[in-house]
Amino acid sequence: MGLKFEDVLIESLPYIRDFSESVMVIKVGGNAMMGPEAAANLMEEIIQDIVLLHFVGIKTVVVHGGGPEINEKMEKMGKQPKFIGGLRVTDDDTLEIATMVLVGNINTKMVSLINRFGGKGVGLNGVDANLIMAKKKKSQKIVVDGNEEDVDIGWVGETEIINPKILKIMIEDGYIPVISPVATDKKGHMLNINADTVAGDVAAALGAKKLIMMTDISGVLRDVKDKTSRISKIELSEIDGFIDDKIITGGMIPKIRGAEVAVKSGVEGVHIINGSSPHSLLLELFTDIGVGTMIYKKDENEKEAEE
Numbered sequence: 001m002g003l004k005f006e007d008v009l010i011e012s013l014p015y016i017r018d019f020s021e022s023v024m025v026i027k028v029g030g031n032a033m034m035g036p037e038a039a040a041n042l043m044e045e046i047i048q049d050i051v052l053l054h055f056v057g058i059k060t061v062v063v064h065g066g067g068p069e070i071n072e073k074m075e076k077m078g079k080q081p082k083f084i085g086g087l088r089v090t091d092d093d094t095l096e097i098a099t100m101v102l103v104g105n106i107n108t109k110m111v112s113l114i115n116r117f118g119g120k121g122v123g124l125n126g127v128d129a130n131l132i133m134a135k136k137k138k139s140q141k142i143v144v145d146g147n148e149e150d151v152d153i154g155w156v157g158e159t160e161i162i163n164p165k166i167l168k169i170m171i172e173d174g175y176i177p178v179i180s181p182v183a184t185d186k187k188g189h190m191l192n193i194n195a196d197t198v199a200g201d202v203a204a205a206l207g208a209k210k211l212i213m214m215t216d217i218s219g220v221l222r223d224v225k226d227k228t229s230r231i232s233k234i235e236l237s238e239i240d241g242f243i244d245d246k247i248i249t250g251g252m253i254p255k256i257r258g259a260e261v262a263v264k265s266g267v268e269g270v271h272i273i274n275g276s277s278p279h280s281l282l283l284e285l286f287t288d289i290g291v292g293t294m295i296y297k298k299d300e301n302e303k304e305a306e307e
């Protein structure tokens, strides 16, 4: 079919007009940037798109993960990565590796790329200006041989308070904040927080217009093995059922929960998209094509109409 360049630009006009000056949180998954399937220059492409959003007037806040690289470093040290309910079991060594990879390596790389494309990136983590005050997550319930057991998942945090002021100052002044998902508890102990949890909480605290979660899969699939089974829209009331029925498992659990927090707080659009597919971010935001899964809240009128 082949749309002409000028047609594509014109198609994007209403979106650019609506989004200009609005706040968007973009969560870039570790898998999207550097999973086994990811192209070598994928991180560059994603950052280039993010810088483009900035220059069309969108106040962009980035949150990143780092799953595959943390796994790789753990395996090099002879440690086997373990997840419960999609959360990484984090002992002392794992915490150190995760912090090094996230803050030291990935964050710095992303900020440097933003700068290379002409933006002004600033690296942050939850500790900076008390951005995220966290507490250690309670033990998680798992089922072993039919019996429920409580397991401590280690230094995994959950957000208690977000202080978004530092982010507001930065985006008002034209900086692009890039957040690593680590924080401390009240006593100053480091905690590893799932990046999707942070993204949902930050989007909520900023009253963002949109939260885009870029991952390594084309959205929520009814059957993870079947690429054609994408669910294009999920209403808040469906989430628990999808988790109970084990349609949503692993890393998709904290992702959908992060999305849920954002939608409940009034974020208009939360989209889970495939970051490893080229320029999926631009397609989702600036064209009529919906490329992933949208999480939304039915409004009261719709509910009444159905009853």
Ligand SMILES: Nc1ncnc2c1ncn2[C@@H]1O[C@H](COP(=O)(O)OP(=O)(O)OP(=O)(O)O)[C@@H](O)[C@H]1O
Binding pocket: 028, 029, 030, 031, 032, 064, 065, 066, 067, 068, 195, 196, 214, 215, 216, 217, 219, 220, 221, 222, 223, 224, 247, 248, 249, 250, 251, 252, 253, 255
């Ligand atoms: N119903 C589902 N649909 C799609 N993916 C699912 C589903 N259930 C589980 N998943 C898994 O969730 C994964 C995405 O979450 P994952 O935590 O691995 O990536 P990420 O959050 O993008 O990266 P990071 O954790 O590094 O930030 C998919 O690769 C898939 O294996």
Ligand SMILES: [Mg+2]
Binding pocket: 029, 065, 067, 195, 196, 251
């Ligand atoms: Mg994840």
